[in-house]
Structure formats: C-alpha cells, structure tokens
Amino acid sequence: MKPPPFHYHAPHTLQDALAIVGEHDNTRLLAGGQSLMPMLNMRLLSPDHLVDINRIPELAGIREDRGGIVIGAMTRQRDIEFSPLIRERLPLLAEAITLVGHRQTRNRGTIGGSICHLDPSAEQPAVAMAMDATLTVASQRGVREIAMRDFALGLMTTALDDNEILTSIRIEPWRSGHGWAFIEYARRHGDFAIVSVAVLLELDAASKVVRVALTLGGVCPVPLRLREAEKQLLGSALTSANVAKVAEQCAGIDALDDPQVPRWYRRRVAATLLPRAIAIAAERARARDGDS
C-alpha cells in the first residue's frame, strides 16, 4: 500500500500556502498526517497536489487573547496534552485529548487537522462543539470567522472552501470552578469512540445548574449539542430524576445507522454514558466550589 504520485509543496508561510491552494485544483493539506496518510497509502485519495503545512510556524501555538484561548490549527495534540494553560483553563480539552489515539498519534496529529477531517467519532470536534469554538479561516481573499456549529455541515463535510485553510481555534474558557467531563466508549483504548459525551457545568451555591453544555460525539454525522436538554436543566438541581429525563431523550436522536453499529445501539450507549458524565462533572463542580 504505497501512496499514488502527487506534486509535493512545503511552503514556509501562510501566504505561500494560500497561494498554492488558491492556484491548484485537487489539493490536499498535509497536517499531522494521521488521518490523511492512511487514506493515501490505501489509495482512497489521489490528490494532484499535497501541501505540507508543517513548516509554517505562525500556524502553531497556544496563547491567551482577551480572556480567550487561541490555539493555532497546527498545534500538535501532544502540546495541548502537556500545556499547563490548557489544563487549567480548558480542562475538558485536556481530558479529551488523552483519549485521542495513542502517543504516536498525538505527537504528530494536530487539532486543526482533526477538526477539518471531522470524523463523527473524533474527540476534538466534539470539544469544539461543546465549547462553541470560533474558527478562523484564511484564504487569499482574506480572513473570516466561523462558529463551530456553522463549520460542521455534515458527515466529514466542513464549511471550508477548496482554497481556504483553517488557521486557529478560539475557545472561551468557562468560569473558574466549573465542572467538566469527557468520557467515551470505545472497543479498545485509543480507538475512535463509538459514543462520546462531553459535559460542562456551572452550579450555583444551591447546586442548581446555571450553565450547562451537553455534547454527544459518534452518534450523529457531526457532534450533537443537546440544546433542548440543556435548556431543561437550567435552574434545576441535578437529581437522578432530572438526569434520567435528559438521558431518555437519547432515544429520539436521529443517530447514524450502519450494519456494524445500528442506530438503537448508539442511542442506548449515549443514554448510558450521559448520566455517568454528568455525575463526574457535577462532582468536579462541587469539589471546586467547595474550595472557594
């Protein structure tokens, strides 16, 4: 299984990269390569031009900006995993990233590559959806910002035009003291999740929900925010009855369906994992509240 032939480009600046994708058809960006290279090796893709964007320093990095965290698209998952800033301000992402593949995957893989590849089971798009990330996208025409919910259009389909490159992801951290949990069910460690659940919670002094985000990965073509369930939980306590009501809604999800993993199974596992994730997030929220 060897890749088919292509023209290889290794630009050193974003402008050069944009010029190449602007000028040529049938191009593919080579980021971490963890998703693209298997497809090339298996000849599932035959790009005429392969644009290696690993040598563009301006595309990588983690920084704070006006209270938000901006992560360059080419930031390695490894760097996210070991970043004290991420661990402190975006603990959901820090937890999710440890579930992405294996050490070798994370050493090369990038957050931008994962979000643009948009595998329905991938962890990073799920976090981006959970946290209402804003994506910055560049082309020769200029720069635009797209909310994650508008970026993820359908099964492995993003709002990127052929001549656009994702440059960074901006995430607004939740208030210090919030609870979080990212759990998933996969057959083996490091496999893509069959179902993943991301929970973010803020509780008030009376342990009532003041803010919540519930996101399912692996269940639908793109990560699914359970916005109705979130609305229902606002102002309520996280009693087992309330949580059970949320879990029951999984039965109605228009989930992915294929002969290997039927719809009912994804719904059932989602309903199983959701209460577990909420419990972990609630525990963490209370623990942190207890400190203050």
Added chain:
Amino acid sequence: MNGGEKMISVTVNGQAFTRPVSSRRLLADFLRHDLALTGTHLGCEHGVCGACTVLVDGVSARSCLMLAVQTNGCRIDTVEGLAPDSGDGEAMHPLQEAFWSRHGLQCGFCTPGILMSLVELLRDVEAPTEEQVRLVLSGHLCRCTGYQNIVAAALEAARSMSKQAR
C-alpha cells in the same frame, strides 16, 4: 515521473545523510531501503500496528504515516541506535537487556517499534506504573506474546535505568 524528487538531509542515529527521495516515499521505506536500516518494520501501512515506530526529533512517530521529505532537517532515532555500540557481543540498552531476560519478544517483528515507544516513555517518566506501560503498548499490536512479558521487561528496565541514574 515518480512523484518528483527532493533532496533531504537527515540525521539518523547520530549519523548525517543526504539523499534524493521521491516525494511520495514513505519514511519507513527510506529508512529500510535507502539507508539499509531494516530494523524498523512494516506491519500494516495504515497506522495501527506500530511496528514502524521511530523517534522523530525525539518523539515517537509511525514512520508509515510520514513522507521521507517531511523529515528534512530532522533527527531520527531507530532501534539500531539503541545499543551503545555495534559490536555483537557487547552490552545492549537496558530495555533490550530486560527484554532478553524477561522473554519480551518471540518472533521479534513488532519489537523494534515497541522498543522505541518504550525508550520515549522511560525518558519522560522515571517510574512508570504498569497502567502507564500498557497505555503506551496499546499503540502496538503483538500477536505472539500476549504483552505480559513486554510489560514485565519495561518495568524491569525502568527499575534498572533508575538505579543507573543514581
């Protein structure tokens, strides 16, 4: 045209090489055939089995998922560079010694990739737990050993390397 040729300069196990490569040539094939370093093996070519694992600029990477051209200017470490010297009767890296003592290999095909991942682990974590070792090994497939003795060998190497460090 075989995908275009580029000149690359790499340092492998401390030795510098400059070679022309076709753009589409996989790093694993470059190491194995262009540099005759056949210790790194190919088991799947789609990034799951881990047999092709090497260190690129010090971190583990599946060499079947990298193009040789990507490694221009990089430092690569393969299994051949682990033992302190090349004489056959001489001492090996503590990991290799531990694998030998604990029967951590059977056919030996998946072993070089696993050794490189464990080199990284033991460099980054001084006293790994069994769970941490198994997490690293989960990126590798072995059909012979059932992983048990590999885990034992990794923990033994960690202990002996930790002693040496003192």
Added chain:
Amino acid sequence: MMADDQGAADGKHSPRIVGTKAKRIEDRALLRGRGKFLDDIHIDGVLHAAFLRSQHAHARLRAVDVSAARKAPGVVAVFDAQAMRAELTDLRMPLGFPSSTLPAGITPFVLSEREVCFVGEAVAMVVATDRYLAEDAVGLIQVDYDPLPAVTDCKSALENNEPRARSDSPSNVIERVELAYGDIAAAFGPANRQFKESLFIHRGMAHPIEGRGVLARFDDTSSELTVWSSTQMSHELRQVLADLLGMEPDRVRVIAPDVGGGFGAKYLVYPEEIAVAAATRHLRRPVKWVEDRMEHFLSAIQDRDQYWDVEIAADNNGKIQGIRGRMIHDQGAYTPQGINLPYNSVSSLTGPYIVPAYQMSLFVCQTNKPAVIPVRGAGYPQAAFVMERLMDRIARELQIDRVEVRNRNLIPKEKMPYNKQLKSRAGVISVIDSGDYAACSRKAVDAIDYAGFPSRQDQARATGRYLGLGFAHAVKPTGRGPFESAVVRVTPAGRIVIYTGAMAMGQGLATALAQLCADQLGVPLESIDVSAGDTSRVSLGLGGFASRQAILAGSAVHLASLEVRQKAIKVAQHVLEVAEQDLVLQNGRVEVLGVPSHGISLASIARKLKGSPGYALPPGVKPGLEATSLFQFDAQAFANATHACEVEVDIGTGDVRILRYIGVHDSGRLINPMIAEGQIHGGIVHGIGNSLYEKMRFDEIGQPITTTFADYLLPTATEIPNLEVLFHESPSPTNPLGVKGIGETGTIPVIACVISAVENALGPFNVRIREAPLSPIRILEMIDEGRAQ
C-alpha cells in the same frame, strides 16, 4: 522409549539446561534490529511484484487488458493467466494434503483465468522496479468482469445448490463426512435426559504482524532457483515449485529467513509464491513480493464460520451418554490443502470427556470467500466451545455445579492411555497417552477461588455490577508426524550447527533445540547455531504446524546429539586411553573426570574425524563428528489445559472486561518453562481476540467489510489482564523427551471459557449464549431478548 533420554544422568554431567528458563539465542540480533525478515533481504537489481486482485466475490472474467500497464513507468513485465500458464506445468495449485475423497478441481489458480470466486483472488501480476510503480501499473489494468451471484453463507450453500460458488463445481458441498461409534440409539433412549443446542462460531484470521513475502532468484549459470519465503513449510514449497515449474527438486532451494509469526497463515504454498518464482525464471532477474496488510485481509487464509446443531444425552447424574448432530463448515471458494480443520473439529469434540456413543455429520461447503485452512488451534477451539457449552447446559438443566458435572465425566488418569474410538485424519485411532485432567481442574478451581465466587458475584450485583466466572477444559493432540529431521554437526572450529526441517516463527525453536543439544554435548548455548527451514541443509522436513516441533524436531535433535556425544566419547576414549565412565563432556571438551586438563576439545575430535588421507580413523568410528536423525512419530501426545476467568459486563454498553484469567497447562516435560509460558500468553490473547474482538465481516454480495486493523480488532495491552499460568507435568510416554506440544493449547479453551463467563455474568437477564465472537451490540440484544421472556 524413555530409556537413556538423559544421556549421562549421573551427576558427572555439566548442569542441565533443559528444563530451565534459558535466555533465547535468537534474541540479541532481533533486539538490535538485526533480524533478517523476508523484506530485509536485499539483492541488487531486484524487481518488485504487485497483484491485481478481483473486486468481485464472483464473476466471469471476460477480458484482462494489460497493455496500458505494460507501458507504465518502471514496469518490466505484466503477467496475466495466459502468460503465467506458459511458464508452468499447470496453472492450478496442487492439493496440499493427499485425499482420496475430495473431488478434483477445488484448488486455487496461480492467476485466475476464467472466473473469479472471491474478492482478492489474484488475476494479474505486475513486475516493476519498485513497489510504488508496480501499484501504479496495477491501477492501469483493465478488467471486464461479468458479475455472478455470490454464495455468502455456508448454511445456505448447503441448502441451495444455486447459486454455485464456482461454476465448474457440481455442488456447493465438496465433502461430507460421517463419524460414529457406540450405540447412539441407546444413548438417546427414553431413560436419559436430552438437550439440543444450535451454536455458531466464527474464528478469524491469523494476522502475524509480518505478512507473507517471497523473494526469488534464478541463477543462470547453475540453472538453480533460490526462493526465500516467509513460510512455515520450506520443503513442501520446494516440491510444489519444482512440480509447477517443471524443475528437479535438487535445483530448487527454499530458505526460510526470520519469520515474523505464522499462526497457520504461512503453512500453505500460495499462488503468489509460484507466480513470483515463475517471473524470476522468465525474466532472469530477482523478483520480490511483500504482502501488505490489505492483501493479507483479502487473500491469506482464514478460519471462519461453523454452524453446529448438536444434541447431548446424559443420565440424571449428569453423566454423558452420547452426543450427535451435524456441523456445516465454511470452506471458502477453494480448498488448497484439505479439510483437516473441520475434520479436527468434529473428531475432537469429546475432548477430555468419556462419551460412550457419538455420531456427527460434517458438511464442508464452498462460499465466495477466501480459502479456509487452520489458524492456530486448527478447529479445536470450535470443538471446545461446543463441548463446553453442552457441559454448561447439562449443569444448568440438571442443577449440578458446572465444575462438578465436568469432573463426573473427565477421563480419569487411571484410564490412560485412553482410546477415543475416533480416527485421526491419518486413519489411526486416537489414543490419549497421558494426562491428569482432574488435577488440572483442581488447580484451576483453587487459583480462581471458585468457592468464593458466588459471594463475590452477589456483592457486585448489589452495587449494580455484573461479574461472571467461566471454566473450560481442552485437549489437543500434538506432534503431528510422520517425521522430522535434524542434523547435528560439530565443526572443526568447535561450533555446533543444527540443521532441521522444522520451522521457526517466533516460538523459540532454535533455543529449545540448542538446549537439548547442549545438555548432551556439554557446550554453552552461545556456541550453537540453529538453521531451520533451509532445504539445502536437510533434504527432508515437514515444517512448523500442529504444535509438533518440540516433540518431533526436539526428539530428532536429542537423538542426533546423543549419537554425536557417544561418538565423541568413543574417540576420546581412544585418544586419552581412558574408560568411558571416567569421561565427562563440559565446556566444549571431553575431559577426564577430576582432571580437566586431561581432555580433548570437540573441535579437535571434529578435525580428526574430518580425516586426513592415509590416516585411519579411530576403530569403529565413522567420519564426521555429526549425526542425522529422522525421528519418526505416528503416535500423538495429548496436551491439555483447564482455563478459568472472571469477567465484568457493563450492561449499559455491552462491554466485557476480563478481570482475571487463569490457565492451567500440561504439556508434559518442559524444555524451557519461560518459552512455554510465553506461548500460552500469546495463545490466550489470541483466544480473547476470537471471543470478543475478531470477526471477518462480509456484506450480502461477498464484499469484505473488515479490511484494515481499524475494522478488524486485535486485542492490545489495555484489553488484557495479567495472565496467570500454572503448569502440571504429565510426561508423554510417546517420545524420548517426554514432551508434548504447546503452541496451540493456550488458544483452544479460551473462547469457551470467556463465553461461559459472560453468560454467567448475565444470569439475572436469562441470557443464553450460543455464538462467538460476542460484540457489545450482541450482548445488549441478548439482554433485551432475555428480559422480554
């Protein structure tokens, strides 16, 4: 047969190394990345082959147009079936094992000419300057397929003669076998309880981490063909190459390099090996083919589906009276070797139990899928699964403890050797040589704390956790004959070389053989070189399969070493003028006991026996400090195992976690306990894969769905608990070493054990498990079904 197996067992000998955990002599090179696996071998000017493979499960081949491919960059030659036929005496492969009952025309083609019968069947071969270019050229070959209906299930293949899996086949059933003994009618009489089960079991593929590969070179000067192949059967490959290429076998040399695992997938001569050798001879240039993983999925052998409909009769105490039924086996589109896998399954069902009457019908059916031959375990895991499910059924129905009901039926030690009343496929009645199944059972029961489990289970249930315990026995005949070869030679430089027709594939063969030799010759392991699977070193050999090497090759090496030892002593007696009982072999010398300076090195003896013109050899001694043994063996040494495990089932996801796994194993005398234990570890993990993870899935038109390691799941280190292995030793009286095979026994009871544990965990949900492997989805479905009743 046991006499004199120890050589000098009188304490004058160097410390024994057989029976110790000697470090392996293979390891240092492998650890340093200095192994020489097939693709590591480089020959200047080598060309690379790639195959065009059928995209249809069943189709007529109307036309194959290679003209564009021939002109592609780097391409040296393209072979279609016609071009290949011109190079061979026959386009069709020979049947691997002799059979008087199988029909003609069931073996694969080197390249398919008129009809393709499975996705992945080779249709054409490109030879180019590198593999990248070869694959490009494969993409340019135009094939005109005329799709035909595909047979995708062996049960429907039995029930319907149309569609036919192969047009030229008169029937989808290529073989029917009837086995019977005892009074089955009486067994199923009204006095006894009877229980029916319909069971389905699918194993999977071998997946050695190194795939197949072959490198061929034709020497124009000597007209000799050299073929390196990652194979488990060098001598057979040589014979088939000679036959199909129309060459004398002596002009064909097959060499097995380091082999990165086999597990049965390399115990076959494949079309690709023949095609590459033919191309080499035609082009007069070396040609190499290295399989990629996708090719392994598509075209290497598999072990697949079996449907069992069985009934068991037992008295009210749970004593088995008889078993009867039928089994339908998915053979795939072609039968390259024989039907030993399904035959093993139906003839070994009774396992370690006393079964007074037996009747089984076997239907071997063709489907439009890759060929099936044994994967590690060779049909025994399936039989063990069925038998152990039946035992659990009796236990449940008669309300007898699962371990107790087995104990009531196990063949007791006192009844050994025990006549199983069924013939092996060689036509010889199976006789179990030795074994203490009750003792192994007790060991397993103690190790898993069987008595304490009910309360562990109850406590867990109280907190909403579902624990289960599984228990299973297995028996495996080992040491498939009729012979194996070994040459043991001391060189004038003092090194010991061992050549054998047995084959290494990671199981520590070289070390085990070296240990046996070292004990006889008193030399350190490091001074021994072992070469396995090179047909120019030993003219006869059968290869690595059926857990046979310790017995066969081990005995051959032992006997040859003994002969060399005796020769060395005889020469030393003559030279040192000392009596035999005063001599000892140690450190590569024959020395006078107590006077180590008074001795002669083995190297010197070897030089003496090389002979010098005119100088007589010592009296009664033949030339050469070497011996050849062709150890013949027609018996079988039965290894056995008892496994027990604890699992937890997550009823919210269907996930199964194995918490503890215990294997009690009896493989007779152990040459190297560390190697033996390693074999069992690997076998158990393979079996766990077969229980919970591994399934080759095909769609309704025969397209394989699982074609990468992302779809087909092998267990990794995070899915496996610590494995606890305990040994029991019942030496085998069948061979001079008292050893039994071990390579497959670790795998055989696992599926039965894990499935039993999962069913036990799901007791509260009225779940009955009749299939393997189990996916989390199936587990939730079964829980739902059980709840609904």
